[in-house]
Amino acid sequence: MRKGLIVATTGFLALATTACKPLDPVAEVTELARDGDPAAALQRARELLDENPNQSELQILYGDLLVGAGESVLAVWPLRKAASDPEYAVPAGLALAKVLLATGNADDSVVAATEVLRQDSENETALAIRAKAYVQAQREVEALEDLDRLLDKDPDRLDTLVTKLTALLELERATEAAGVFDDIRARLDADPDAYEPEFRGRMCVVEARFTLESGDQEGSKSLIEACLKQFPVDPLVLRGAVEYYLGAGRPERAREILEAAHRLAPEDPNIRSALIQRLEKDGFLAEAESMLVEAAEGGAGSANSSFALYDFYWRHGRFEEARSALEDAMSGIEDVPTTIALAYADTLIEVGELDRALDLGRDLEPGYRELVIGRVLLAKGDAAAALESFESGIRAWPDNATVRWLAGQAADRLGRLDQAAQHYLETVRIEETEKRPDRTDAAWRVARFQEAMGFFDAALNFVQIHILHNRFDPEGYKMAARLGSRLGSQEIVRGALLTLANLEGQSAVALAMQAGFIREQAGPRAAIDAIVDSGLDLNDAANIAALDAVIEFEMESGHRERASRRAREALENARDSADLHALYADLLRRIGMRAVAEEEFSKAIEIDPDNVRALKGQARLASVQGRIDEAVRLFDRISALEPASLEAAYEAAKLLLRDPERTTEAEGRLSALLVKDPLNVAAARDLAVLLFSRDGPTPAALAAATRAAVFGDASALELKGRIELARGDGRSSVETMKRAIATGRTSGATYYQLANALLSIGRDSEAVSALRSAIESGGFEEVEDARNLISRIEERLEIVQSGTGS
Amino acid sequence: MKADSLRSRWFLAVAPLSIVILFVLTQFDFVPLRPGGTVEDLTSLKERDDVNVLFILIDTLRADRLSCYGYERETSPNIDALARNGIRFANHRSQSSWTKASMASLWTSLYPARTGVLRYSHAIPEEAMMPAEVLREAGFRTAAIWRNGWVAPNFGFAQGFEFYTRPVSKNLPREARRENPAVKLPGSDLDVARSAEEFMRTLERDERWFLYLHLMDVHQYVSDLESARFGTTYSDFYDNAIHWTDRIIGSIVDTLRRRRLLDRTIVVIASDHGEAFLEHGTEGHARNVYGEVTRTPLIVSLPFSLEEGIVVETPSQNVDIWPTLLELLDGTPQPESDGRSLVADIRWAAKGRQSTGEERLQVSHLDGTWGRMNQSPYQIIGIAKGRYRGISNNGDDELFELYDLETDPDEQHDLSDVLVEKASEFRSWVREYENTLDSPWGAREIEVDDMLLNQLRALGYQIE
Incomplete structure (x- = not known):
């Protein structure tokens, strides 16, 4: 009721007002815009046009306002409407052509400009717009006609000459392009002060590039140096020169150029930044850091320099220093942008300040918030809550590879391997499309999961992606070979093993793998023959992987003596090889000669105290002989020497399971192992057995058993x-x-x-x-x-x- | 003075009345809606000279992901509302699983073998009679606001449209995100919806119009926090994108309502193809013609609201859409058509019956190598009739597939070796489709420039 009275009264007042004073719509809207209220101006324009769309001047004004409000996409409609009115065809048509060009509708822009030219054939603005539109639409031939018409009217139109140059270069009409360039250069030479230095610098570089593309390397180089002399701190010239020398394989000259520029303009942040990047890329890290620190401690622009310093430390894993730098950078900012707050939260997590990171995360906007909170929860060990947070974050930010990957990590910790694989798969999808240089290991994780599930085709797709971005990782090729074998594709097996063999130190490994596949088809004898016939020197310690395989196959065929002889021969050839001593010792252990085996292992350790093969052998011997503590210590040492290899960690955990007094320790080790290697279902099974027998059918026992059963x-x-x-x-x-x-x-x-x-x-x-x-x-x-x-x-x-x- | 005083007296008389009227109006939600109507009122559409057509093409939308088609998730409340008081075609198919081939059929009402638009360099020739040309001839203002490069003007799709515009805004709205990282199309369908209103704003009230909107946010898996309510898998994000798009459809319907056009506009919701989620080992579309990529929705909302929506179960196809609409509008039919008007089927369905008579064929056709210049064509043709559907793979009898859609709607169990005679029957229909149909104009090839190729690749397509 009350609402009705208010509206009625307002209506009355409105009626009263309008009855007294007729308004010019254009003036009314213009006034609103001038009053600094563009939104009100737009709204009023809409209202007026809804009443009567045939107000061409108002349509043009409305179009202008839309462009001003960043809504060029919408502006085409009122401008089209106005352009259909003969009285306004030219101004509206020009505005329309401009807007269409700006919004990437080049062909439509051509049509609009052509329509203007039909009304006014000499309209230079229309010609200029149409020429640019033709270029944008890759219709350079037509563009040239318009450009020539413009130049006929005014030969001194530099922007037109530049557009013509661009068009001719696109059409690969090099001679004509050279002519136009000469024209431009002549104007620059005649009256250099008439042109902005940036333009002159740009033309200088264009000429050098031109010369290079015509095949004249030396000429191009001379021109580059001349440009540098003339414009030593011009950003385009510097960029052109640096690119030139990098392309010529002379990064040191590129660095010199930047150093010289920096000496001339020490306060120029762009030059400084370019130099720092160059120093870092060329491996001069201390120099790069020193410049960054100096800049950060400086006056103006030091906040940006602090950010750059933070970035440097972050990239090199120096998180405490990164935090300091970022805090310095943030100290001068009142309203910290979200991306910086996110970076700070990340840094706090890396240095272990989880609660602070959590507080910070709670204030971020959706997507970022869940990312930070999830990371903190994961670091605190609460994988379930972390996963929930990440999944919320994914809803807000679905194409963020990082949050997807982290969700996979959380799911892995919970043993939800298929859910983890799904998240990793999405991570790969995003990374592949964005072509990111810094990728996660998601493709590898998916490949391993698919292989374990028996989906060999799918696994192959993903391992190929992994290989593409990790060309020197032997594990990728090994998996590809295995998968090729499973899929019955000799081509894939051959390709993978060939590439593996060409990696440093992997030729014997590749040969051993190949022999393994032959053994599956044709038995151990055939496998041995394949290795022997390859001509690889089995007495060379570097080829121990192949010797290993031969010994294995000899043992399998029941030829212990032959196996032993091969090992001894190799050892005779290289008595100072710890690996060969260890290999021989292992063989002795297997055939029951434990005392002699111990001696050989000791010899290996004497030569190389960190020899993993020997340590492993000693650990196994100790284990068989009931010296559990010693065995565990040895396996732990191996884990420290080879943190990426988790086999020793699992061996140690299994040993501890034998001791009823040490099951808690075993439980801890198995759980830690599963964090690093979620697909180790054997470890999951052992954990499940332990928990079930010790604690009964607890949720933890069931979770472990579920993980163990996933494959x-x-x-x-x-x-x-x-x-x-x-x-x-x-x-x-x-x-x-x-x-x-x-x-x-x-x-x-x-x-x-x-x-x-x-x-x-x-x-x-x-x-x-x-x-x-x-x-x-x-x-x-x-x-x-x-x-x-x-x-x-x-x-x-x-x-x-x-x-x-x- | 006299004039002023007269005006003043007039004013004193009218003003109080205005107050009263305003007061009354504010007591009700007086927003012009649609009048009620029945199927009998379909005939009246022909007699009207004020009916507009809003044709909304939702790219990549599969029917079974809409709530009104039985999906358990509430992905589409606004589309459902249109169906609830309109007409829904429950057993509908597109003619291809690739946009260009599918849209060429939709507009020309001809099967793909007859449009000749089967490969990436094919275009619809000038000889084709497009609905936009028919309607423009009949005095409609015709406009298209599109975002998929496959319906670009150089492929012949602009024929008959006075305005054929692609809104190219640089970024997504801040709150929206794009899940499908394979697609790098700028802007969103919000640009389309807002452009549609701007188009309407340029028209006088008595101007009839035909507006075609080609929406792409489902194709791009765009969503925001509000619509991202269905989970985080790839398939969930497809549902999220449907919900987002449905909200945009809602805003477009709102625009019609605010502009008092709802009671004079036929709104059509259709799709060019669906989307696969590994049902047959692939994701996406344009790879085969299984149901997940060819079962599409068709919903027609009339200028009047049906108290109870009509559901047509009789098989229908995209080639039937324009024969139907042109009959409703009393427009000149297209000279050649493989489709037919569904008006009779609508009337039957309104009576609670489905039309009897010969079972209709539903044809879907894809050249499997459409994007590979250097490879020979590979024709994948699906023909559904009654409960069975046969799929021919380049005419190779060994590779022919047959499915019983009643017991196996997801086409998982090939019966071609079991129902040998039935398979043979379907093979003969495929041959008939391929051999007896002639394109009225033959295939027209154009040169596709690098810029357009790159734009199409940005949609995620592999074109070599």
Whole structure:
């Protein structure tokens, strides 16, 4: 009611006002715009045009306002409307042609400009716009006609000459282009002061580039040097000169040029920045850092220099220094932009100030906020909350590769391997399209997951992406070869192994892999022949991988003596090779000569105390002999020497599992291992067994078992099924046991467990069936119990049936 | 003075009345809507001279991701509203899974083998009679606001349009994000919606218009926080993009409502193809003709609101759209057409029955090497009739596929070796389609310049 009265009164007042004073729409809107309220001007223009669209002058004004408001895309409509009015065809048409050109609609701009020229054939503005539109539309021939018309009217139009030069270069009409350039240069030479220095510098560089493209290297070089002499601190000249010398393979000259420019203009931030980048790229890190520090401590522009310094430290992993630099940079800024706040939060996380980072993150806008909070939560070990945060962030920022990758990390920690793989896959999709130079390892992770799942085709796609960006990583080629073998593609296997062989130190590895594939097809003898026939010197310690393979195949064929002889021969040839001593020692260990093996391992360690092969052998010996502490210590040493290789870490954890007093330590090690290697399902299985036996069917035990079972391993599935049953989840247990049975690699025990699960959910007759299968399969202890169960159930079922009176 | 005093007296008389009227109006939500109507009112459209046509083409939209087509997620409340009081074609297909071939068929009402537009360098020739030409001839103002390079003017799609404009704004709105990183198309469909209103603003009230809007945000997987409500997988983001686009459709309908055009505009929602999510091992579209990339929506909202929406179950195709619309508007039919008017099917459906008679074919056709200059054509042709659908792969009998759509709507179990006779029957229809159909004008090739090629590659297509 009250609203109605207010509106009515307002309406009355409005009516009263309009009845007294007729308004010129254009004047009204212009006034609003002049009053500094463009939004109101636009709104009023819309209202007026909605009443009557046939107000051409107002349409032009409206179009102008839209352009001014950054809405050029919308401005075409009122301008088109105005241009259809003969009285306004020219001004509206010109405005329309300009807007269409600015919004990338070159062909439409040509049409609009042509329409103006139909009305006014000598309109130079229309000609100029149309010429530019033709160039933009790659219709250079037509552009030249217009450009020549303009030059006929005024030969001194420098911008027209430059456009003509561009068009001729696009058409590869080099001679004519040279003529135009000469014309431009003549004007510059005649009256250099009439032209801006930037323009003269630009033309200088253009001439040099021109000369280079015509094949005259020396001429181009002379011109570059002349430009530098004339315009030593001009940014375009400097850029052109630096590019030239980098292209000529002379980075040192490029650096000299920048150093000279910096000496002449020490306060120029762009020159300083270019020089610092050059120094860094050329490996002069200390000099680059020194310049950055000096600039950051300086006066004007020091905030930007502090940011540059922060960037430098961040790139080189010096996070504490990065934080200081960023704090210096931020100290002068009142309203810190989001990207900088994000960078600061990242830095705080890297230096371990998680709570501060969290506080900062909470104030950021969506997308950024979840990224920071998620990172903090992940660092604090709360993977579930981190994943939730990252997934929120993904909704706000779906094409952010970093947040996707981090979501994958969080999912990995939770054992949700397929979810992790999905996030990594999306990361790869984004990185591939954006062609980022700094990539994550997402492609590798997806490839490993797909390989483990048996999706070899898909895995191959991803490992190829990994290889493309990691050309010197042997693991990529090894996986490609494995996948090629699985897919039956000799071409892929050959290609991968050939490339692997060409990597430094990998020729023997490649040969050994190839032999491995031959062994699968044709047996160990054929594999040995392949290696021997290759001509590779097996007595050279550098080829130990191939010798290893030969020894392995000899042992497999039962030729221990031959294996031993090969090892001894190699050792005779290189008594100072710790690796060969270790190889021989390992062989001795395998054939039971432990005492001699110990001696050989000791010799290897004497030569090289950090020899991983020898340490591993000693650790295994110690383990077999029950010296668990010693074995664990040795494996830990190997982990420290080769942090990327997780095999030793797993070995150590497994040893600790044997000691009931050290299961907590084993648990910690297995959990840490799974963070680094989420796909280590064997470790997950061991962890599940430990937790189940020690703590019962806890959520942690189930999570570990679920992770262990993700690739369909029968024993892992059976374990998961037992834990589910123990948790009272019979239904899930039944499904899991059936999956285990479907692998075809189970025994009667699995059927027995299935029967128990079926009984728990009242599916008695199916349980009987499962029990019978268990007995038939054998291989489990509770056979008598199974038989008794069958009798009891069948008795119960008979009672039930007779009870129903059928 | 006398004039002033007269005016003054007039004013004193009128002003109080105005106050009263204003007061009354504010007590109600008086926003002009549409009147109610029934299927019988379809005939009245022919007699009217004020009906506009708003044709909204949502690129890459598959029917089964819309709530009104049974999707369990609420992706499309605004589109659903149009269907609820309009006409929805439940069993509808596009003629290809690639925009250019599909749109050429949609506009000409001819199958791809007849349009001759099957490869990237093909264009619709001048001889084609496009709906925009028919309507322009009939006095409509005709405009198109498009964003997909495959319907660019040099491919012959601008024929009949007075204005054929691509709004090229530099950035997405700040709040929106683009999930599909393979696509680098600038701007968003918000530019299209706002441009549409600007177009309408230039027209006088009695000017009839035909406006074609080609939306691309589903193709680009654009969403903002509000529409990103369905999860974070690639497929979830497709749903998010549908929700975002649906909101834009809502804003366009709002524009019609505010401009008091809802009761004089036919709104059509259609799509050129769907999108695959590994149902047959591929993602995206333009690779094959399975259902996920050819089952598209068709919704027609009339200048009057049907109390109960009409659902047409009879199979229909994109080539039927313009024969139907031209019949409704009493427009000159296109001289050649492989489609037919669905007006009779609409009437049957309104009575709760589906039209009887011979089962219709639904044809979808893709040249599998459309983007590879140096490779020979590879014709993938799908023909659905009744419960079965056959797919021919370049005429190779060994590779022919047959699906029972009733028991296997997702086309996962090929029955060509089991239902041998049925497969043979469908193969013969494919041959008939290929051999007996003649293009009225033959294929027209154009040179595609590097700039356009790069723009098309920026959409994520591989063109070699």
